[in-house]
Amino acid sequence: MTTYGERLAAMNKAHVWHPFTQMKDYNNSEPLIIERGEGIRLFDMQGRAYYDGFSSVWLNVHGHNVPELNEAIADQLGRVAHSTLLGMANIPAIELAGKLAEIAPQGLTKVFYSDSGATGVEIALKMAFQYWHNRGTKGKTTFATMNQAYHGDTIGAVSVGAIPLYHETFRPMLFPSRVIPYPYAYRHEGGEQGAMESTLSALRQLLETEADRIAALIVEPIVQGASGIIVMPPGCLREMAALCRKHDVLLIADEVATGFGRTGAMFACELEGVAPDLMVVGKGLTGGYLPVAATLATDKVYEAFYADYEEQKTFFHGHSFTGNPLGCAVALASLKLLEERRMVEGVEAKASFVARKLAALNDRPHVGEIRQKGLMIGIELVRDKVSREAYGWTERIGVRASLRARELGMLTRPLGNVIVFIPPLASSEAELDEMTDILAASIVHATEGGTAS
Numbered sequence: 001m002t003t004y005g006e007r008l009a010a011m012n013k014a015h016v017w018h019p020f021t022q023m024k025d026y027n028n029s030e031p032l033i034i035e036r037g038e039g040i041r042l043f044d045m046q047g048r049a050y051y052d053g054f055s056s057v058w059l060n061v062h063g064h065n066v067p068e069l070n071e072a073i074a075d076q077l078g079r080v081a082h083s084t085l086l087g088m089a090n091i092p093a094i095e096l097a098g099k100l101a102e103i104a105p106q107g108l109t110k111v112f113y114s115d116s117g118a119t120g121v122e123i124a125l126k127m128a129f130q131y132w133h134n135r136g137t138k139g140k141t142t143f144a145t146m147n148q149a150y151h152g153d154t155i156g157a158v159s160v161g162a163i164p165l166y167h168e169t170f171r172p173m174l175f176p177s178r179v180i181p182y183p184y185a186y187r188h189e190g191g192e193q194g195a196m197e198s199t200l201s202a203l204r205q206l207l208e209t210e211a212d213r214i215a216a217l218i219v220e221p222i223v224q225g226a227s228g229i230i231v232m233p234p235g236c237l238r239e240m241a242a243l244c245r246k247h248d249v250l251l252i253a254d255e256v257a258t259g260f261g262r263t264g265a266m267f268a269c270e271l272e273g274v275a276p277d278l279m280v281v282g283k284g285l286t287g288g289y290l291p292v293a294a295t296l297a298t299d300k301v302y303e304a305f306y307a308d309y310e311e312q313k314t315f316f317h318g319h320s321f322t323g324n325p326l327g328c329a330v331a332l333a334s335l336k337l338l339e340e341r342r343m344v345e346g347v348e349a350k351a352s353f354v355a356r357k358l359a360a361l362n363d364r365p366h367v368g369e370i371r372q373k374g375l376m377i378g379i380e381l382v383r384d385k386v387s388r389e390a391y392g393w394t395e396r397i398g399v400r401a402s403l404r405a406r407e408l409g410m411l412t413r414p415l416g417n418v419i420v421f422i423p424p425l426a427s428s429e430a431e432l433d434e435m436t437d438i439l440a441a442s443i444v445h446a447t448e449g450g451t452a453s
């Protein structure tokens with residue numbers, strides 16, 4: 001007799017191809033099959049509980065199985081699950097657009113829906129491109145991006161991506177982008193100041209010589225996520241935005257990871273008073289419940305498309321599920337909870353609690369740098385603390401630490417040698433206390449466990 005769990009595990013192995021996963025490794029490991037969630041914990045089929053220490057890959061805001069969010073979906077489900085936004089509207093999509101325009105950085109008044117961060121980025125790129133075309137400006141057809149950027153996995157998003165491990169294979173399929181250095185202070189000989197100067201001087205030089213060929217600069221504001229949770233030096237984003245404005249290059253803020261309170265402000269751009277021309281949101285928009293993303297645009301961008309039909313300035317883009325009512329309804333409910341529970345305001349206190357808890361890790365021999373903005377934390381492990389020598393990628397130090405965390409009851413997923421801690425915003429101090437203990441124990445186990453015995 002096989003159990004249901006065993007049959008599922010076999011079917012998983014036989015039929016499911018998992019994202020960002022070497023299936024040969026995966027199929028040789030014990031599969032974690034989640035059955036349900038409650039608060040900030042997920043439960044597997046054996047009933048074991050795990051803290052969701054990475055918000056189910058940076059999505060979750062209020063925890064799982066939240067009554068208010070469930071209700072919003074059920075309520076909408078009783079009306080209509082889906083109807084198209086192509087040339088017609090639905091109630092939650094209108095309400096949500098109004099809400100997003102209200103809370104977004106200044107000037108972003110128009111909302112174009114899609115269903116993932118990557119599609120939201122595609123839309124921003126195509127809007128920026130067609131913006132110049134519609135205005136009759138010739139030649140502004142390339143994009144600028146930052147080293148180690150990640151904007152999603154569709155071809156346009158990969159074209160402005162710059163993580164060699166993910167992106168290099170596809171190079172022949174991609175359109176070329178101009179890449180400026182990201183200010184990675186820990187690995188820049190000039191530290192914060194030097195890293196910021198390198199970035200700004202490269203951008204300045206690029207724009208002074210080639211602004212007439214560049215449609216837009218796309219940037220992960222304040223925190224570059226997938227590259228290893230790398231925090232920009234203060235003032236850098238503001239300077240970058242000013243340079244773009246000066247040289248008439250559009251600024252696209254990819255707030256897919258940073259949006260909805262994650263960094264301590266509703267949107268990371270606000271931390272430096274930056275108002276981009278286009279902004280992409282996803283991940284936390286629905287509280288991590290359903291796949292809805294949005295690309296927000298200014299009136300200036302929108303107006304370049306607003307013309308008589310014969311002029312053919314229409315934005316010819318859409319997806320089957322654009323403006324999905326269930327997704328928009330839960331997004332609205334999530335934003336309502338964010339406000340009612342003053343959760344964005346609450347991030348600062350939680351973030352400083354986490355910072356205090358993690359500070360002790362600075363004394364460990366293989367903890368290179370602890371980086372944090374709000375509740376977005378990355379801990380870079382190094383083989384040698386003084387020389388900052390990295391662990392070899394075959395050592396899989398991040399994977400080992402994360403597996404240990406799972407054994408101790410917390411889920412996370414590393415970015416190379418960087419351990420990620422991105423708990424749901426709703427995590428209580430007691431929960432953060434336990435999670436940071438697990439995090440620290442896992443890091444010590446992975447980096448010192450072998451040598452201690």
Ligand SMILES: *Cc1c(COP(=O)(O)O)cnc(C)c1O
Binds near residue numbers: 115119153
């Ligand atoms: C996750 C992410 C994306 C892609 O979002 P998907 O919903 O996975 O397509 C884009 N940009 C950033 C900054 C992200 O973190």
